[in-house]
Amino acid sequence: MAESTVWWIVTGLLVAAELATGTFYLLMLAIGAAAGALAAHAGLAFTGQIVAGAIVGGVAVVAAHLARRRRPGDPSARAERSVNLDVGETVQIDGWGPDGTAQIRYRGAQWTALHRPGAAPRPGPHRVVELVGSRLLVEPL
Template identity: 60%
Template sequence: MAESTVWWLITGCVIAIELLTGTFYLLMLAIGLAAAALSAHAGLALTAQIGVAAVVGGGAVVAWHRLRPQSSTLRASANHDVNLDIGETVQVEAWHPDGTTTVKYRGAQWTAVHGSGVLPSTGAHRIVEVRGSQLVIEKFEP
């Protein structure tokens, strides 16, 4: 069996494992393994093929880690990619003495609190976080 065939088989196995686990970094390593298979087709020695796999796969992992969107580092409760309620507006009529308010949102009554460093005021507010069944809101500035 040719060396390139072995590299392609290993690449396929790593991709299959990535599909089962959802670990995107394995896909980056598979790119390195595919590069090693191409270097085997080019006739490079086995040590060079291993070096190509390490440099390309490791480089792809580092590049993905540095270039991935920074919004993924937010907590899920405050990340618009996870919770589509983030950024939506609600209308505050009055605040309760305990620092909470009741707002109507999506056809239901929700308890809301103001974000840290935000003074309670009436009017339009934007949802910045969802904590269980409680909304964290801040004054909406269009």
């Protein structure tokens, strides 16, 4: 069996494993294996094929990791209006306690409100941005 055929089989196995597990990095390694196959088609020695596959696969994995790290994370489901109907509602906060919480009356019950990090706690109208357990995370309007 030709060396390029072995590389293409490895590429297919890596793609199949990625489809089964959802691990994006396996797809990057499959790109490296495809580079090894192309190196075999170009007539490089087996060592050159290994080096080509390792360099291309390694660069692809590092690039995917850096791109993923730079991308902001998905918002929490607790902050989605379609999941939690309290998100986006307006509440009135009369004052904040020394622990950074406020006790408010909302929907006929007593709730604890937390201010969003980075927002200065001040009295007045606030918008609910997320439900954290049984507490409302709010930001000023």
